[in-house]
Amino acid sequence: MYKTGLDRNQLVLFPTALDDLIDKDSIVRVIDAFVDSINFADFNFKYSLPKSKGNRPFDPKDLTKLYLFGYNKKVRSSRLLMYFAKTNIECIWLLKGLTPDFRTISDFRKDNADNLKAIFYEFNLSLKDLNFLSNIESQDGVKIIAVNSKEKNFTLNKVDDRIKRIKKHIDDYLNMVNFYDIIDNDENLNESDKVKKLIDNIDEFINNDSSFNKELYIAELKNYIDKLGEYQNIQNTIMESGDTQISLTDKEAKLMKNNGKFNVCYNNQVLVDENHFVTDFLVTDKPADLGTITDISTTAKDIYGFETLTNITDKGYNKREDIVSALENGIIPEVTPSKKQDDFYSLETIYEENEITDEMINSLNSNDIQKCLRAGVIPKVYKDKIKDIEIKEKKVVENLNEDIDDNVSEEELRDKAINNNCFVRHIKSDKVFCPMGETLRKKSVNKSSTRYCNKLACKNCKNPCCNSKYKTVDFKKGQSIVIPKNNNTLKISREKKKKTKIKIVCFNFMIDKDLIKKRMSLSELPHAMLKRWRDASYVLLKSKKKVTGECAIYYCAENILHAKNLIGVDKLIEYFQNKKKNLLKIA
Numbered sequence: 001m002y003k004t005g006l007d008r009n010q011l012v013l014f015p016t017a018l019d020d021l022i023d024k025d026s027i028v029r030v031i032d033a034f035v036d037s038i039n040f041a042d043f044n045f046k047y048s049l050p051k052s053k054g055n056r057p058f059d060p061k062d063l064t065k066l067y068l069f070g071y072n073k074k075v076r077s078s079r080l081l082m083y084f085a086k087t088n089i090e091c092i093w094l095l096k097g098l099t100p101d102f103r104t105i106s107d108f109r110k111d112n113a114d115n116l117k118a119i120f121y122e123f124n125l126s127l128k129d130l131n132f133l134s135n136i137e138s139q140d141g142v143k144i145i146a147v148n149s150k151e152k153n154f155t156l157n158k159v160d161d162r163i164k165r166i167k168k169h170i171d172d173y174l175n176m177v178n179f180y181d182i183i184d185n186d187e188n189l190n191e192s193d194k195v196k197k198l199i200d201n202i203d204e205f206i207n208n209d210s211s212f213n214k215e216l217y218i219a220e221l222k223n224y225i226d227k228l229g230e231y232q233n234i235q236n237t238i239m240e241s242g243d244t245q246i247s248l249t250d251k252e253a254k255l256m257k258n259n260g261k262f263n264v265c266y267n268n269q270v271l272v273d274e275n276h277f278v279t280d281f282l283v284t285d286k287p288a289d290l291g292t293i294t295d296i297s298t299t300a301k302d303i304y305g306f307e308t309l310t311n312i313t314d315k316g317y318n319k320r321e322d323i324v325s326a327l328e329n330g331i332i333p334e335v336t337p338s339k340k341q342d343d344f345y346s347l348e349t350i351y352e353e354n355e356i357t358d359e360m361i362n363s364l365n366s367n368d369i370q371k372c373l374r375a376g377v378i379p380k381v382y383k384d385k386i387k388d389i390e391i392k393e394k395k396v397v398e399n400l401n402e403d404i405d406d407n408v409s410e411e412e413l414r415d416k417a418i419n420n421n422c423f424v425r426h427i428k429s430d431k432v433f434c435p436m437g438e439t440l441r442k443k444s445v446n447k448s449s450t451r452y453c454n455k456l457a458c459k460n461c462k463n464p465c466c467n468s469k470y471k472t473v474d475f476k477k478g479q480s481i482v483i484p485k486n487n488n489t490l491k492i493s494r495e496k497k498k499k500t501k502i503k504i505v506c507f508n509f510m511i512d513k514d515l516i517k518k519r520m521s522l523s524e525l526p527h528a529m530l531k532r533w534r535d536a537s538y539v540l541l542k543s544k545k546k547v548t549g550e551c552a553i554y555y556c557a558e559n560i561l562h563a564k565n566l567i568g569v570d571k572l573i574e575y576f577q578n579k580k581k582n583l584l585k586i587a
Contacts, residue, residue, distance in 0.1 A: 113549025138522035146253030156441035256287035
């Protein structure tokens with residue numbers, strides 16, 4: 001005999017209470033207690049206030065509970081969450097039998113991105129109140145795929161290549177009917193004008209050839225002209241924005257390298273503390289991690305009220321200016337050195353003459369710390385971290401004068417690059433022509449130079465004009481010509497560079513290698529959590545603001561689960577039931 005279930009048609013005299021079906025240590029009990037402890041009036045959720053007429057809206061507390069529970073169970077789709085609300089016994093208990101429509105669920109997430117991050121901070125402040133949040137944290141970047149395919153992302157090099165190919169197709173079609181043999185070769189006519197002239201006089205060009213499919217020919221030409229106009233509009237949009245690329249579906253996402261492949265992504269900077277709680281995150285469109293330590297660390301320090309905050313990172317964050325900026329804001333950046341034997345970073349900041357008092361030296365205020373460092377005085381908070389501080393003079397280049405006249409045409413500059421075997425930049429259009437005559441576009445900008453690159457043009461190029469795999473060249477500010485190392489013939493007379501002296505403060509920042517060793521066990525958490533356990537290597541929403549709201553649900557749901565296992569359900573519920581007001585201070 002097998003075990004048998006209940007008769008579905010059997011009437012029950014004393015039905016089981018819904019609460020009896022939920023485990024005492026179920027995570028829904030923690031979610032319910034946490035969300036109920038929040039005063040949602042402080043956060044101004046959209047469409048959350050009841051109206052005198054029409055249907056009553058759903059309480060934002062119930063929709064927040066639904067999302068936190070759904071993301072904890074790897075359910076993110078609004079339609080699946082609607083299904084969960086009707087079928088999952090824990091979800092029915094959590095929502096008290098409410099069944100919101102998928103559109104209501106979806107709109108709540110899109111319209112309340114800022115408030116969802118406030119909910120994330122509120123839970124973390126509760127952890128700090130329980131003494132489970134540490135000021136020693138680790139930062140790492142997580143690439144999350146955006147709602148934008150690679151086909152809908154364009155760089156200037158990609159657009160240049162598409163325009164070049166379409167123009168070739170148009171020329172091929174015009175040559176099919178001997179267009180160039182019949183008309184005068186007017187250089188002032190662009191592709192659209194040529195096609196228009198051909199279509200208006202099509203019978204003259206085909207000589208009434210009955211075998212020629214005139215309708216199909218004209219349709220193909222018009223299709224190419226439409227595509228050409230589309231790509232030219234994209235090209236103009238990128239150039240006007242001053243950016244290096246554009247995404248058509250999610251305009252704020254960028255093409256970047258992700259696990260050895262290229263995807264249109266966001267680079268999510270994540271802070272994880274010693275207890276493996278995600279304390280903060282920042283959704284960026286920067287492909288690299290450089291320059292993000294100060295922004296995210298300062299926000300976390302202010303939100304949680306830490307006097308100082310230690311941020312451990314890998315060597316991908318090794319940007320000296322960012323490290324100095326972090327120190328000036330009361331952040332201790334423990335950046336993994338490029339060489340294992342290095343024990344310190346040699347840093348510098350600008351010198352500012354200030355009268356430093358003992359109160360300022362002992363202060364933890366960011367302004368006082370900055371004044372001390374820029375005056376060449378070590379603040380007390382860094383007495384064991386900063387050594388050998390001194391004031392020096394440094395020579396800096398005032399200007400470079402190698403500009404080529406902007407009135408020179410692009411064709412002349414291309415010929416100059418080919419004939420002289422050098423890289424020539426047209427500053428007005430921000431293009432660079434290489435020794436093979438190909439066009440290089442702006443790839444990135446740093447403090448001292450601008451980098452230009454064109455991977456598409458360099459795949460089959462055998463001219464060793466630069467050291468990198470693809471043609472990459474750096475131009476300093478105002479510079480218009482770069483001579484490759486293999487060019488021994490071209491000599492360019494340059495005006496002497498004007499140099500001035502400025503005062504700087506130099507010091508050595510000591511590295512704590514014991515803290516560096518902790519990084520792997522902390523920073524890999526968001527990778528494992530998002531891309532593996534959560535199965536969430538991509539997002540469902542578009543724009544930084546909405547993606548921030550979606551990620552806030554991810555990390556808050558994970559923190560709730562981790563807190564349940566670390567602290568315990570009963571202790572958390574008791575704390576939230578006794579919590580009288582919101583901990584997050586809304587500006």
